[in-house]
Amino acid sequence: MDPVDQQSADDPGPRLLRAFLALAVEGHFGHAAARLSIAQPSLSRQVRQLERVLGVPLFHRTPHGASLTDAGRLLRPEAERVLAQNARLVRIARDCAVPSPSVLNIAAPLPSPAGSLLSEAIHRFRDGREQARIAVLDLSDEEQASALAGHRIDAALTWGGTHLPGLASEELVREPVHGLVTSGHPLEGAERMPLSALSDGPLLFPVRERRHCWTGLRDAASAARVRLEPVPTAPAAVLGMVADGLGCSAVPASLRLSSSPGLAFVPLPGLSVLMSVMWRRTDDSPAVAAFVAACRSAATALIGKRPDIWSDPRQAAGEATRDGGSA
Structure with missing residues (x-):
């Protein structure tokens, strides 16, 4: 066999590494195969082939799935880095070609x-x-x-x-957080809005999408002994729903620059985002x-x-x- 061919046969290429990482994430052969859109026997063969190439077992097999061995845990971040570098190589090549x-x-x-x-x-x-x-x-x-x-x-x-x-x-930049209410709200034009006002009606907030901002607001409310119960709302929907009188929210002050009518912004004391x-x-x-x-x-x-x-x-x-x- 040509030395180059021999080297290729012993090379843990991207296909085998993707199979390894999918199983490491899912911990289940069937789920990992579905993640890669391949048949389960094909995934099993790829994982075994990688183990033969590397010369170490990467998983403990059980009737309920698979868990990483010590060697597998050690090699997982290396496999992630190899695939990331491969992706970068492809991106650079495509940039040159197009x-x-x-x-x-x-x-x-x-x-x-x-x-x-x-x-x-x-x-x-x-x-x-x-x-x-x-x-x-x-x-x-x-x-x-x-x-x-x-x-x-x-x-x-x-x-x-x-x-x-x-x-x-x-x-x-750092910017303050403002309470967002509909025009005509009793607090419109006030110098500040107490955190307790956010609990007076539905609090529309993108908790999942803006978890960091929600954590800061929740902690400030907790310190003020205010209980907030947010209604999860997509970021793009918050302004329109508040303008229609469906609730209130807390937003970065820069949203004051939006041209949405029917909104009033009132500073929330001591709150800012970075x-x-x-x-x-x-x-x-x-x-x-x-x-x-x-x-x-x-x-x-x-x-x-x-x-x-x-x-x-x-x-x-x-x-x-x-x-x-x-x-």
């Missing part, structure tokens, strides 16, 4: 009004790059990090921050670097233009440190 402009895939909390950080960052990114194309996806806080790690997106504007190794993030840009540490793409720089530039501009909405998170951290030191 002459049309590549698409930068980013995630950001939506809806995002005109003049917000997202639109300002895209404007600055496209300055001098008229052919650049950006696809914007609305993912939950938890989905953003995994989508980045899995190379499904290239960068993210996030309320949630970094949750996985291999990801980098930079804090951009937006960061997140990307893969190993991503050396010039487009990603340019987008991060555009986010940084847009944040600086918005802080200077609308200090009533956006503030510098580093300045806020410094003030908190000084306040804490003098307490």
Whole structure:
């Protein structure tokens, strides 16, 4: 046999690694086969072939499924890294092969009004790059990090921050949280809204999609001895439902820039959210670097233009440190 062929026969290629990872995640041959859209006997053969190639058992088989051996647990993150690198290789090759402009895939909390950080960052990114194309996806806080790690997106504007190794993030802006009520509400025009007001009617909140923001609101309410019972609502539906008098909500202050009629925004004291840009540490793409720089530039501009909405998170951290030191 040719040495190259022999090397290929002993190589744990992507197909075998995908079978290994699917079974590691599902813990059940039938479920893992369905995840990969292949027959269960085919999955079993691929896993056994990988074990022969590597020379170690990767799973403990039981009548109810399969669990990783010590060797399997050790090799799982390595297999994930190999597949991620393969995906990057394919993406780079396709970018070279296709002459049309590549698409930068980013995630950001939506809806995002005109003049917000997202639109300002895209404007600055496209300055001098008229052919650049950006696809914007609305993912939950938890989905953003995994989508980045899995190379499904290239960068993210996030309320949630970094949750996985291999990801980098930079804090951009902090903005207060406002209570959102319909026009004509007794608190319209008030300087502040007590947290207890959010429990007076249905609290419409995207708990699953904006879990990080919900955690901050829930903890603040708990500290104030206020019980909040949210009605899970898609982010895109919150503004319209509140305007129609179907409930209230709590939203970042930048949503005041939306042109939705019938809404009143009232500050919730002591509550704010922090937006960061997140990307893969190993991503050396010039487009990603340019987008991060555009986010940084847009944040600086918005802080200077609308200090009533956006503030510098580093300045806020410094003030908190000084306040804490003098307490």
